[in-house]
Amino acid sequence: MPIDWTPLRKLVAECDSFALTSHTRADCDAVGSELGLLYALESLGKRVRIINADAPPEHIRFIDVEGRVEVLGEGVTVEDVHQADxxxxxxxxxxxxxGAMADVIRSSPAQRLVIDHHQSGDDLGAxxxxxxxxxxxGRLIVEAMDALKVPISPKAAMPLFAAIATDTGWFRFPSVTPITYRTIARLMEAGANPTELFQQLYDRNTAARVRLHGRIMESIALELDGRVAFGQATDEDFQATGAAQADTEDVVNRLLSVEGVEVAVLLANMEPGLIKASLRSRTIVDVRPVAEKFGGGGHAKAAGVRYRGTIAEAKAALLAAIVEQFHD
Ligand SMILES: [Mn+2]
Incomplete structure (x- = not known):
């Protein structure tokens, strides 16, 4: 369903100052969308701040060229957030x-608006x-800019390109439509450089990261006649390689590349007793209910959950829930 942007136009007409936020452990779509919207609103003369609960992961910080993403508690107070209209x-x-921004927004008298593409969510009173x-x-932000009649500035073009490129696995996921490419063409015309962006995103691996990927690839286990693949990153894997938790990003898609595999799951040991599970599907099998069953969420083809227990327990529980989806 295309979005009717009237409420955004109304909000922009009514308000002078804006506090933008997004999810913790931000990805390029989160930060790129925030930056695109910040520059769009600033071009309309608004006072705008991006305030997140935590700093973006190091490897994507380059998209915030001017350092506009601020972190709650690091020179930014609750009052600063509440000051926004x-x-x-x-x-x-x-x-x-x-994260910590939830309570800050909950207790704020300011108007609230959500711009999102995730199926799952709560009532944010927005x-x-x-x-x-x-x-x-990021693509919705470009639509919003069109609705606000704001041209795409060179400063907004690169982070918005990064947002769309990364959320589509560099334009190959089934969510990609001709609109994706038309939008991307406009962002390139506005100054985004795909070659540079790709290199900054994907050709800056550390040896530790590549070693961790090696261990995850080594761990691959096929279930359900090869239709489900599990990979794991244990505490020992992180310690032995010196890699960080963020270094597991995207590895689940490699697990999905095995012929015949329809659902892939990467289990990463975040801290003792807490497993982060990333689920991907490339068929009609819906992984969102699997994640939701254990308190997570996401999309039909990409979902995630934090599971309390061991890797073995997470694997057994998730496999059972995935099997149910194959039968539905
Ligand atoms: Mn996204």
Whole structure:
């Protein structure tokens, strides 16, 4: 369903200052959407700050050229957030994903708006502008800019390109449509450089990261006649390689590359007793209910959950839930 942007136009007409936020452990779609929206609103003369609960992971910080992403508690107070006339939450609609910003927004008298493309979410007490068929929130921000009649500035073009490119696995996920490519063409015309961006994103691996990937690949286990693949990153794997938890990003898609595999799951030991499970599907098998069963969420083809227990327990529980989806 295309979004009717009237509520955004109304909010922008009514408000002078905005605090933008997104989910913790931000990805390029989160930060890129925030930056695109910040530059769009600033070009309309608004006072805008991006305030997140935590800093973006190191490897994506380059998309924030001017260092506009601020972190709650690091020179930014609750009062600073509450001073804004309006809060806009990008790329999530779940309280649980907002970290410490959840309570700050909950207790704020300001108007609230959500711009998102995730199916799951909570009632944030906000006006919700959502298109769960959209490939990236970044593309929705470009739509919002069109609705606000704001041209795409060179400063906004690169982070928005990064948002769409990364959320589509560099334009190859089924969520990609001709609109994706038209939007991307406009972002390139506005100054985004795909070659540079790709190199910055993917050709800056550390040896530790590549070693961790090696261990995860080594761990691959096939279940259900080869239709489900599990990979794991144990505490020992992190310690032996010196890699960080963020270094597991995207590895689950490699597990999905095995012929015949329909669902892939990467289990990463975040801390003792806490397993982060990333689920991917490349068929009609829906992994969102699997994640939701254990308190997580996401999309039909990409979902995630934090599971309390051991890797073995997480694997057994998730496999049982995945099998149910194969039968539905
Ligand atoms: Mn997204």
């Amino acid at each position: 309006a809060h806009i939450v990008c790329d999530t609609s779940a309280w649980g994903q907002l 006006t919700v502008l959502k298109d769960d068929t959209a490939e990236a929130t």
